[in-house]
Amino acid sequence: MKSFPAALAAISLLAFAPSSWAMNAPARVCAACVKANIERLAGDALHGRRCGSDDEHAAAALLVAQLKQYGIKGAFDRGGFLQPVRLSSPRFASPPTLELSSGAQALRLTLGDEMVARELPATLxxxxxxxxxxxxxxxxxxxxVIYEPAASGPPPGAILKAGAAAVIVPASEVAQRRWAEMLQRAAGSTDVIGGPMHEAPTGGATIVLRPAEFARLAGFDEGHAKLSAVRGEPIARLTYNVVGVIHGQSRDADRRAILLSAHYDHLGVLDGVIFHGADDDASGTAAVLEFARILGSGRKPKRTVYFGLFGCEEEGELGxxxxxxxxxxxxxxxxxxxxxxMIGVDDPHNPGALMLTGWERSDLGPALKAHGALIEPDPYPEQHFFQRSDNYQLALSGVVAQTVTAWPLTPTYHSASDDLAHVDLAFMDRVIGxxxxPIQWLVNSDFQPQWNPGGRP
Known part of the structure; x- marks a missing residue:
């Protein structure tokens, strides 16, 4: 783990001294509430809460009902909890095909069981x-370019950076496990109607073959490749952000607001199997609901507190x-x-604690830890988890926004085994507790989190 930046080491912990409010005994976690909320979200009835599906919409309705039960008000006009988000998802007019020839050899591959791909052009x-x-x-x-990566060689991306139109690689073990998920997204990224404008992706395509199909290319060398991947009419979908609020008591409460958030969608049903998403991210959603229950049952905090439960994170932080x-x-x-x-599985490499992504980027993590939060620096900086969750969208706009997680590399990640049986509820109750x-202190303090020099993305 990284040590604190030198600038932080020089800061006296007196800056984070508990106020008289925070010194009162914090409320206790309702273990039955946490368990019930995870069970509702990650049970069979919601079929994995796929982005834009009726099941995801049913999950949103469930969350609204729960926030209302906890005395939380809707954050939008006329007290509404739901923020509709319209989506436009690309699709292929027919399954793309790739025809390869080298000397007397020829092979025709089709998107599906044989290959998956990213960023395919319409024709090549x-x-x-x-x-x-x-x-x-x-x-x-x-x-x-036909390319079989090795630990000692450059990654496929280096070939694309060198100007290749496409690179053909064998599927890794991870890619084989996530084949159905990759197929869902092969046509390209979903657009958020009314969201920020993005530059169109540049660079070549990555084409992934099943190992058996890649082996059929053993005799292929110099030759010719022809691709057809014509798009059809995009698919219109709808997701919802569920957002509640407690408006604070201070005069400037709304100008120093705190957002506690999670995403409630997951992968849905793939190849007939429900991907329940108990850890990812029914666990985080249950934590936000528990904070809503606790803060909604006490006296109003000084600051305004928003509870944001976002849709369609799994397809690119869309909500x-x-x-x-x-x-x-x-x-x-x-x-x-x-x-x-993903706070439901304890990390054996960092047992008994959570981590804060981008720890070194701001003074927020040390402040919370000084008040008793079981959080540590991110031990996996090479994975860039700070950029891989909903917090990043707010961070890009300047908000000190970071993600609390437990074990982001758990074997259950995006697998059918991410179910209730693989969530450690006792661990969750302890770390939420x-x-x-610290959160009660934060929402009642004058502490204003700041980016460290160079920390803002």
Missing amino acids: DAPLTRRSAGASIGEVAGKV AEYFQAHPPEPTADFAANLEFE SLVG
């Missing part, structure tokens, strides 16, 4: 070549992206955002 007609992992990339501009563009109050008025994701006092 290009030379075919092969590069080995141990050799120089060489001249690949405008070509389709959070729209929220960032259309918040219930200007994002400049948010003092901080804490996102809770450790955050109750």
